[in-house]
Amino acid sequence: MGLRTPMALLQVALPSAAQPAVVAVGVLYFGVVVAISVWAARRTRTASDFFVAGKGIGLIALTVASVSVSVSGFAFIGGPGFIYAVGLGAMYIVLPAAVTNVMGAWVLAKRMRLLGEARNLITIPDAIGARYRSPAAQGLAAVAMLVGIVGYMATNALAMGVVINSIFGVGLGWGIWIGMGVTLAYSASGGILAGIYNDVFQGTLMAVASVLVFLFVLSYGGGLGEISRTILAHDPTFLGPWGKLTPLAALSFFFVFSMGSLGQPQAVHKYYMLRDPLQLKWYPLLKTLGLVLVLLLYFSVGVGVKAFVLDGRLAPLASPDQATPSLLLHVTPIILAALVFSGVAAATMSAANSFINIGAAIVTHDLPIAFGRRVRNELGWGRAITVLIAIAAAITAQRSGTMVAFLGIFGWGLFASTLVPALAVGLNWQGATRAGAIASMATGLVVTLALETAAYRKAFTFPAGVTASAVAMVASFLVFFLVSWVTRRAAPLQLDPDVQLVMEL
Amino acid sequence: MLETINRSGTTTRGDRTRNAALAALCVAIVAIAVGYGAAFGKSGTPVWAPWLLAIGIPISLGAIMILGATRGQNGIGPLKLPFLFVVGVLAIGFCAALALPATESPLSKLWLGLPARAAVVIYGIGLLPIVVLPVAYALTFETQTLSAEDVERVRAMGRENRERGLLAKDASDREPSA
Numbered sequence: 001m002g003l004r005t006p007m008a009l010l011q012v013a014l015p016s017a018a019q020p021a022v023v024a025v026g027v028l029y030f031g032v033v034v035a036i037s038v039w040a041a042r043r044t045r046t047a048s049d050f051f052v053a054g055k056g057i058g059l060i061a062l063t064v065a066s067v068s069v070s071v072s073g074f075a076f077i078g079g080p081g082f083i084y085a086v087g088l089g090a091m092y093i094v095l096p097a098a099v100t101n102v103m104g105a106w107v108l109a110k111r112m113r114l115l116g117e118a119r120n121l122i123t124i125p126d127a128i129g130a131r132y133r134s135p136a137a138q139g140l141a142a143v144a145m146l147v148g149i150v151g152y153m154a155t156n157a158l159a160m161g162v163v164i165n166s167i168f169g170v171g172l173g174w175g176i177w178i179g180m181g182v183t184l185a186y187s188a189s190g191g192i193l194a195g196i197y198n199d200v201f202q203g204t205l206m207a208v209a210s211v212l213v214f215l216f217v218l219s220y221g222g223g224l225g226e227i228s229r230t231i232l233a234h235d236p237t238f239l240g241p242w243g244k245l246t247p248l249a250a251l252s253f254f255f256v257f258s259m260g261s262l263g264q265p266q267a268v269h270k271y272y273m274l275r276d277p278l279q280l281k282w283y284p285l286l287k288t289l290g291l292v293l294v295l296l297l298y299f300s301v302g303v304g305v306k307a308f309v310l311d312g313r314l315a316p317l318a319s320p321d322q323a324t325p326s327l328l329l330h331v332t333p334i335i336l337a338a339l340v341f342s343g344v345a346a347a348t349m350s351a352a353n354s355f356i357n358i359g360a361a362i363v364t365h366d367l368p369i370a371f372g373r374r375v376r377n378e379l380g381w382g383r384a385i386t387v388l389i390a391i392a393a394a395i396t397a398q399r400s401g402t403m404v405a406f407l408g409i410f411g412w413g414l415f416a417s418t419l420v421p422a423l424a425v426g427l428n429w430q431g432a433t434r435a436g437a438i439a440s441m442a443t444g445l446v447v448t449l450a451l452e453t454a455a456y457r458k459a460f461t462f463p464a465g466v467t468a469s470a471v472a473m474v475a476s477f478l479v480f481f482l483v484s485w486v487t488r489r490a491a492p493l494q495l496d497p498d499v500q501l502v503m504e505l
Numbered sequence: 506m507l508e509t510i511n512r513s514g515t516t517t518r519g520d521r522t523r524n525a526a527l528a529a530l531c532v533a534i535v536a537i538a539v540g541y542g543a544a545f546g547k548s549g550t551p552v553w554a555p556w557l558l559a560i561g562i563p564i565s566l567g568a569i570m571i572l573g574a575t576r577g578q579n580g581i582g583p584l585k586l587p588f589l590f591v592v593g594v595l596a597i598g599f600c601a602a603l604a605l606p607a608t609e610s611p612l613s614k615l616w617l618g619l620p621a622r623a624a625v626v627i628y629g630i631g632l633l634p635i636v637v638l639p640v641a642y643a644l645t646f647e648t649q650t651l652s653a654e655d656v657e658r659v660r661a662m663g664r665e666n667r668e669r670g671l672l673a674k675d676a677s678d679r680e681p682s683a
Contacts, residue, residue, distance in 0.1 A: 088623055091631065098634040099566060099591065102642050107573030110651050117656070118663040224618025229611060232620065236609035241602035241622040247555035248544060251599065255537065255562050259569070277656050281646040285639035292635070299627075428572045429527060463544040465555075471541060477534045498662045504577050505655045 015325050017341050018169035025338035026167040029205070029345065030182060036197045040190030046379060049193055057196055059279040059286070062270060065196045067290035068203030068350045069266040073159045075298050076206075076344045077324050083302020085320035087235075087243025092250040094298055096258035097291045102284035104271075107262055109280050111427045112271040114502045122272060123358070124265050124423065125366040131426050132434040133494050139370025140438055142362045144418035144445045145265055149359045150396075152411040153389065156352040157397035163345045166325075176394050183349045184390040187356045188383045195353040196273070202346030207293040209336070209343040214296035216332055217304035230307040238306060248465030256469045260416030262424040266354040297340070301327055352393070360385040410452040413469025417444030420473060421480035429484075430503060433491045436484030444476035517578035526571040533565035559599035567592035574649060582649055587641035591634045598630040 043049065057065070075094070082090040115121050119130050125145065129138025160179030161172045170178065186194040221227040231238050242250045261267065274280065305323040308314040308331070317326055328337035364381040368374055375381050421444075422437035451468035454460040462468070484491070495503075540557035544550040567588050574581050574588075581588065602622055609620045616624035642650070 088626060091627065095626070095631040098631050099570075099595075099638060102638040103566060103570050103573075105642060106570050106650070111573075114651075114656070114659045117659050118666060120663070120667075225615050228615055228618055228620065228623075232609055232613060233611040236607075236611075236613075236620075239609055239620055239623045240607055241605075241626045246550065247603055248540070248550050248558065251555055251558040251562060252541075255558065255565075258562070258566055262569075277651060278653060280651065281643050284642050288635050288639050424569065425530070425572070428569075428575075429523065431527075463550060465550060466541050466544050470537075474534060474538045474541060478538065481531055481534075498659075498666060501662060502659060505651065505659070 015166065015322070015329060016169055017166050017325070017329060017337060019334060021334045022167055022338040022341055025335070025342050026164075026345070029342040032201055033182060033186065033198055033349070036201060037186030037190050037194045040186070040194035040197055044189070044191050044193050044379075049191060049379075056275045057273045058275055059282060061196060061200050062274055063283060063286040063290060064203040065199035065350075066267055066270045066287055067294055068199040068206065068346070069270070069354045070264075070287075070291060071206065071294050071347055072156070072351050073163065073344045073348045075295060076210075076340060076347060078321060079298040080301035080305065080323045081320035083243075083299065084306050084317070084323040086245050087238035087306075088241065089243030089245030089250045089253075090302065091243075091299065092245075092253035093257050094295050096254055096261065097288065097295065100258055100261040101287045101291070103258070104262060104267065105280060105284040107424050107428060108268055109271045109283065110277070110505070111502050112268070113274060113277045113280065114505065115499065116272045117277065118498045118502060123361045123366055124268055124419065125362065126369075127427070128419075128422055128437065129366075129369065130496070130499055132422075132432075132437050133496060133499075134434045134438070135370045135372065137422070137434055137437050137441070138366055140441045140445075141419065141422065142366035142370060144414065144441055146359060146362050147445070147449075148411045148414040148418075149265075149355045149362075149389075150393075151414070152355050153352060153359070153393035154396040155411070156348050156355070157393045159348045160345065160352065161397065163341065163348060167341050167345065173398055176397050179345070179349060180352070180390050180394040183352045183356070184387060187353050187390065188386045191382065191386075192273070192354075192357045195350070195357055198353065199350045202343075202350045203290070203294070205339065205346050206343040207290060209339040210294050210297035212336055213327075213332065213340060214300040216336060217300040217327075220331065221304050221307055224303075227304055227307040230311050231303070234310045235306075246465045250465075252465050252467055252470050256413065256416060256467065256473065259420060260412060260469065260473060263416040263419030264412065265358050265415060265419070266351065268419075268423075269354070269358055297324075352390075356386050356389050356393075359389045363389075410448055410468065413452075413467070413472060414445070414448045416469060417448050417472035417476045419444075421477050425477075425480065427503060430495060430500065431484060431488060431491050432480070433484045433487045434494050435487040435490070436480045436482075439483040440476045440480035443479040444472050447472040447475050518580045519575050519578040522575045522580040523572060526568045526575065529564055530568035530572065533561040533568060536561035537565065555603060556600070559603055560596055563592045563595035563599070566595070576649055583645055584641060584649055587637050590637055594629055594633050598625050601625050601629075 079090065079093065112127055115127050115130055119126070121127055121130060125138040125141040128141045129135055157176050157180050160183070161176030164170065164175035164179050165172050168175070186198060218224060228239060237244055274283070301324050305314060305317070305327050308327070309316055314326060314330060317323060324340070328340055360382045363385045364375050364378050418441045421440045426432040426437055448468055451460070451471060455462060455468060536557045540554045540561065543554040571581055571588055574584050602625060605622050609622070613620040617628060619627060
């Protein structure tokens with residue numbers, strides 16, 4: 001089976017869940033979001049407050065917020081559907097969570113947080129610019145991230161519309177504008193501070209919903225053993241180590257979602273925000289445990305619904321994407337369905353808020369620096385750009401149809417292929433050079449866009465198990481090493497003493 | 506081929522660890538590239554291609570973690586064992602999934618509710634590293650990752666940076682009238 005990129009699975013058509021309990025929980029959810037936003041807006045006074053919460057977020061809040069932005073609506077809807085379709089092979093998208101958080105802590109968290117301390121940095125391109133003493137590298141990183149953010153934002157706007165339409169029955173167009181309007185209200189007024197505390201609420205909601213669904217599925221299915229026996233009797237390949245994927249495809253997922261995690265700005269950007277760098281000590285453990293809780297739904301619904309359909313307790317699904325909605329609307333208590341639907345809205349809104357904020361920082365902070373300028377009122381411009389990005393994303397989502405799916409496809413891969421070598425390796429290897437970083441980011445950007453466009457236009461078909469994201473990330477790594485080696489004499493001249501200190505600690 | 510910079514001219518344990526990690530990362534990425542490249546062949550993906558990824562992925566992840574965890578002139582100290590364990594668990598898990606015969610059936614023995622090969626993947630690859638790596642990170646944090654003295658050194662440098670920035674700004678502000 002060829003790989004279907006997970007982000008594409010966000011674009012599902014959800015059945016209507018507009019029942020009184022679901023609507024009531026939905027209204028309550030939006031009420032809490034608004035209350036948090038009003039509170040945060042009163043505390044946002046500077047650009048640093050707006051973009052990195054004044055570097056003053058505590059450990060627990062940052063951990064829950066980071067879990068929340070790391071999990072999109074895909075984990076609740078598209079992911080279980082993917083397991084239902086291909087079996088355990090779909091788990092290779094989430095299995096890397098066992099190592100990615102601690103890997104990020106060792107490779108990036110300490111150095112980025114300390115760079116923030118030494119240089120007052122607030123963005124990821126800032127870190128690349130400081131590391132290579134290069135506005136050009138900072139600018140290229142900013143452009144690459146902006147391209148990826150366009151895709152993510154449009155996809156999340158559409159996903160928001162789908163979920164809100166399902167909860168309130170207002171139609172897809174209104175769903176997009178309501179979701180984006182609420183997200184925009186708290187993004188523009190309270191910046192990342194509102195985002196973080198909304199993420200804490202949303203992440204908690206997602207974890208509670210996920211654990212309850214997991215327990216319900218196990219109870220309803222008579223335990224994991226019984227569920228497995230039912231599946232093994234009808235479709236043993238489903239519970240094979242690769243499911244119905246080829247080994248190369250499953251391993252490819254693991255590679256892209258493990259190594260690629262080091263380039264995901266919505267998670268990496270959070271490292272700047274921790275109040276005290278020494279609190280990083282417990283961050284990976286807490287975040288990993290949080291992610292495991294949120295991902296319990298992914299596994300249990302995918303496997304559980306397969307068994308329930310096979311033993312006749314659930315009607316066959318119209319499409320794999322209906323696994324979660326079908327279980328929620330036909331089997332679980334309606335209050336649990338209400339919690340999960342609000343959880344999905346929370347997941348899309350928290351991801352959208354994070355990307356809006358990062359995009360605004362790129363436009364008002366990184367791109368001007370790349371051209372040797374500084375914006376005088378970064379907070380004011382940050383708010384204005386936030387509004388523009390949100391409106392542009394909503395219009396794109398509403399008008400572009402299949403183009404949105406295409407934009408969403410390459411987001412993760414683009415961040416991975418452009419940022420991982422230059423940022424993750426570059427912050428830990430003093431021999432990396434400016435030329436290597438720029439060549440690597442350019443390679444990631446060009447290869448990802450070229451291959452994804454060719455595949456989208458059906459001008460080219462990848463062999464089973466190979467994805468554009470994986471090829472682009474590998475190419476970016478190889479170019480980074482090669483060009484850094486060729487230009488190695490320049491390396492010592494491109495390292496400021498404070499950056500070198502941070503890299504040696 | 507790839508080396509770290511050491512301005513004192515001596516090679517420390519930290520340098521050797523970083524160089525080894527870089528070399529391992531480079532080799533692992535090349536192995537993964539060859540695995541992908543082979544899939545483009547006319548006769549489809551050869552049997553050995555997934556094995557390159559099964560070995561290359563754990564090594565690349567282990568190498569980049571070691572690169573990040575290497576501190577100053579020291580190596581990775583007590584973190585050797587957790588890293589070795591996790592790279593081993595991932596490599597053994599992937600290779601077992603590739604090598605073990607497909608015997609899943611209604612009569613299969615279940616391990617915590619899953620057939621053997623699935624249990625290796627879910628519990629081995631997906632859960633075992635959680636028990637080891639984040640705990641090792643926390644337990645060695647002050648000695649291997651970050652101490653209060655480190656933070657203070659960086660903060661002092663930050664203060665110097667800001668003072669230099671203010672001085673430079675003052676100088677540039679005065680320049681036009683000079």
